[in-house]
């Protein structure tokens with residue numbers, strides 16, 4: 001017999017359509033946000049702008065309170081938007097999503113306000129590479145959560161050494177449905193097998209206290225042949241430089 005969380009993880013067409021609609025609205029909001037950014041604007045102003053835009057587009061219930069972080073605040077994965085002002089050279093992180101008919105979306109994008117320095121750029125490219133490695137693993141029909149997590153984490157561990165144990169504290173991703181974090185989970189010790197038809201996030205990150213962090217999060221649908229990426233917002237390094 002299948003356990004309830006296993007049944008719930010597999011989405012039907014209608015559920016997937018709701019998640020995709022929620023994601024498209026999020027992408028539209030992110031587009032609005034990028035135009036709204038200017039030096040001196042505060043995180044809280046942008047967070048309120050995000051909530052307002054979602055409401056305007058008919059998404060009144062969000063997946064979770066929007067995360068907006070500037071500069072070194074990007075190193076804190078639990079950062080709550082405050083009066084920090086955007087300034088040239090900052091890393092900028094947005095993590096938000098909304099619900100449509102109770103189904104959530106989830107996305108993170110990291111940007112640079114002005115040309116990034118060498119270290120910022122390197123971290124971004126490595127996080128993106130880690131995400132690509134995980135996606136590549138899934139495209140080979142790998143379904144063991146810990147092996148998929150390892151594809152991304154192994155690469156970052158190798159490059160950033162033991163310190164990385166402190167820098168990539170969260171799992172590689174989680175199931176998304178009527179709640180924002182649901183079974184299954186990409187984690188180093190997870191015994192989960194990812195079923196076909198479930199929606200997962202792939203969200204590697206690197207965080208350096210006092211410097212800043214980068215996380216790139218896409219939402220994917222696990223398919224028979226691999227996966228379908230439900231996130232369309234660009235994430236290449238050039239798109240990340242504002």
Ligand SMILES: [Mn+2]
Nearest residue numbers: 106201203217
């Ligand atoms: Mn997430």
